[in-house]
Amino acid sequence: MKNKKVVVFGSTGLIGGLLINYLLSDSSFEQIVVVSRRPLNINHKKLSNQIINFSNKIQIDNSVKNCSIVFSSIGTTKAKVQNNKDKYREIDFDINFNIAKSCKLNNVNKFILISSSGANSKSSNFYLKLKGEIEHEINKLNLNSFIVLRPSLLLGKRNEFRLGERTGQIILPLFSKIIPPNVKPINAEQVAKAMILYAKSNMSGNNIINNKSILKLI
Secondary structure, three states, X not given: OOEOOEEEEOOOOHHXXXXXXXXXXXXXXXXXXXXXXXXXXXXXXXXXXXXXXXXOHHHHHHHXXXXXXXXXXXXXXXXXXXXXXXXXXXXXXXXXXXXXXXXHHOOOOEEEEEOOOOOOOOOOOHHHHHHHHHHXXXXXXXXXEEEEEEOOOEEOOOXXXXXXHHHHHHHHHHHOOOOOOOOOOEEHHHHHHHHHHHHOOOOOEEEEEEHHHHHHHO
C-alpha cells in the first residue's frame, strides 16, 4: 500500500535524518514533506521542504493537510535551551502537541512520535515527566492511530557533541548483556527503521512501543 504523502518534523536530529533517507529510498512513500525552520540541503524528486514558524499553529495545520502519516522526532536538550525549563517545554511539549492537534483536525491516518524509555507523567525526573505528559495529552485526542516509540540511549553520530550521551555511548554497550532490554542502548538506525515499519502497519488507536520491542523488531 502506497502512502502518497507523509510529513516529517524533526529532520535535523539523529533519528530524523536517518528517517528521511529511509523514506526516500522506499517506494511505498511517494511524497515526503519535511517541515523545518530552515532550508534543508537535500535535493530529491520525492522531497519538498516546507519552512514554517513552529510557534504558528495555523502553519502547522497547513503543513499536514492531505497527508496520510506524520512523523515527529522533535526534541531539545538542556544545553540548547540553557537549562530554561519553560523553553524546554515549549519545544518538547507544545510543538508536538500542536502537531498532534493538527493531525486530529486534518484526520491524518497515523501520527508516529519519538518519546523516551521511562517516560512517565508522574516521574520526579523533569525530562521523563515531560515525555510522559506529552504522551498522556496526545492519547486524549483519540487520533486514528497514535504510535509512540520509546527508545533508550541512542547510539549514532550526532551533528552536535553531547558529553553525557557520548560517555554513555562508550560505556553502556560494554555491559549490554546485563542491562535490562528497556534501558539497553539502541542504534538510531533501528529506531528509524521501526518508524517505517509501524508506518506501514494497520495499528489503530493509542500504542506504546518500548525499547525492548524495538530491539526485537529490527
